Ligand SMILES: Nc1ncnc2c1ncn2[C@@H]1O[C@H](COP(=O)(O)OP(=O)(O)OP(=O)(O)O)[C@@H](O)[C@H]1O
């Protein structure tokens with residue numbers, strides 16, 4: 001409560017000394033000058049101390065309320081659950097036992113529960129047990145604990161315990177909340193404050209010595225040194241209080257406080273600008289950022305994906321209207337149709353769900369949704385006659401493999417693998433393709449070249465390209481991975497994901513402000529180039545490179561654009577930039593793949609909407625609207641904080657030194673100082689801060 005802050009403020013050493021002085025002054029004053037005249041000095045000091053304490057406590061209290069609010073915001077995670085037969089998104093605070101939680105890669109498990117259904121669920125329990133090896137969880141080993149993280153795969157879990165009843169909750173209740181560490185600037189200013197405090201101490205001692213000497217000489221000359229009265233004691237106490245006042249005036253306690261205040265102010269403003277600052281130091285660091293490594297999907301682009309072009313049966317078509325679907329319907333054979341629909345609807349992690357309001361929506365990652373919705377639009381033309389197969393095995397998508405595979409058992413017997421993912425990777429795995437009659441034909445060099453050209457032309461139009469392929473197998477090993485080759489290519493999707501409005505201007509203002517913007521993406525290099533050009537990141541003499549090439553290069557060769565990067569590439573880039581070039585690096589990201597880089601960066605910015613919990617946890621700032629422009633705002637505020645603090649330090653030091661000198665000189669010349677004035681002056685300094 002408020003009184004705790006008052007108590008804290010009272011703990012200040014100089015204030016305690018002053019209080020002792022005040023008490024002494026009252027006692028001696030009463031003894032020598034009597035009531036009420038003897039009280040005045042002491043009371044004056046006490047009043048000033050009270051004022052200082054109240055102002056400090058009130059500002060600290062206000063701060064803590066604000067931090068608490070932000071803290072709640074930080075902890076408020078939204079999760080997908082099935083409840084009352086409908087799927088919905090709820091806050092972690094509303095989760096109850098019996099809810100079915102949908103977990104996917106990058107999630108933090110919100111409650112204790114039991115595994116019901118899922119594929120390749122890999123759980124990282126290090127936060128709970130310290131065990132660094134992640135564990136596979138399945139029907140045989142069904143316990144999932146709150147606070148752990150989903151490293152791979154997806155699953156449904158039924159909640160058995162929530163909140164403080166979970167293992168995690170119990171563990172947390174034994175730990176007290178760790179306070180915010182001091183920011184680098186605060187540490188530095190604390191140092192400055194200490195030095196000035198020491199100077200003040202020297203001056204204070206000097207003043208006391210000067211005053212005492214004057215007093216003794218005076219006394220020796222008038223009444224002689226052997227005659228002492230109680231008023232003498234009062235004078236000495238007052239001299240001592242004067243010395244202490246000089247220390248109080250000299251110590252710029254306001255400095256570190258000023259940092260907190262301006263950071264907190266920036267934090268509040270940023271919250272309105274859709275950036276949630278998790279660590280106070282982040283604002284300040286962002287002000288000095290020299291490089292921003294941004295990912296593409298979702299940060300520079302809108303993340304609303306739609307299939308825009310396809311290539312099937314050796315021809316590319318643009319998908320714009322119903323007429324083009326009809327044309328497609330007549331152009332490809334029925335066997336190709338069924339393969340296509342099977343592939344789209346079996347090899348997906350998106351699903352159609354009925355919300356609590358009865359409305360149907362498609363859920364999943366934006367890429368999955370785009371393909372799934374395209375599949376739904378085709379359905380009107382061909383019925384789902386052949387879709388009665390059962391899934392045997394699923395290898396969920398992740399950024400390292402950049403593909404997803406499923407094994408299904410066909411109604412007519414036999415098994416079939418479907419694989420979809422990054423176009424170059426899938427084409428590499430194919431040696432056959434479906435032609436216009438629906439026949440499977442070998443992939444000759446000519447055809448392969450044609451396909452590569454198609455992919456490049458799609459990518460150059462800034463489309464994200466994905467391929468879908470299949471392979472029939474007679475027998476399979478339950479534990480084996482999907483085959484690395486022998487696939488037949490069905491279709492190439494070109495998915496449009498337009499650049500966000502305002503990004504180009506934001507990049508431009510970065511460049512004007514001297515911040516270099518680099519793009520690191522998991523996407524195809526041509527797509528990356530096209531988008532980078534559109535945003536103004538890639539100039540004509542800029543360089544784009546692919547992840548595998550980057551790994552073989554020396555660290556000196558830093559790139560404007562890196563494509564087909566692996567999570568570790570991002571991390572490596574950040575480490576190099578920080579280590580070799582001593583740059584202050586900001587990184588933005590959303591996926592689990594970005595977490596290592598976010599953590600390594602001087603300042604990590606995670607996306608609030610598309611971002612996974614793991615990414616957010618490793619970030620210093622959460623960009624609530626996923627917008628690159630917001631990132632610029634963070635940098636802007638960071639710089640403002642710097643400038644404000646700079647100005648304040650100038651102001652405070654001037655005031656301190658002037659006050660110090662005036663107090664000292666006046667003490668030496670006149671032999672009296674005004675304690676109350678001194679205290680009020682220091683109070684004024686703190687208030688101005
Ligand atoms: N659900 C999916 N199934 C199969 N392949 C996918 C899926 N989603 C994306 N891909 C492929 O993986 C690539 C993206 O990989 P990755 O996750 O590393 O990048 P990203 O995070 O989407 O992009 P960025 O780094 O720009 O944000 C895409 O180019 C696409 O070809």
Ligand SMILES: [Ca+2]
Pocket residue numbers: 295296297589590591594
């Ligand atoms: Ca990403």
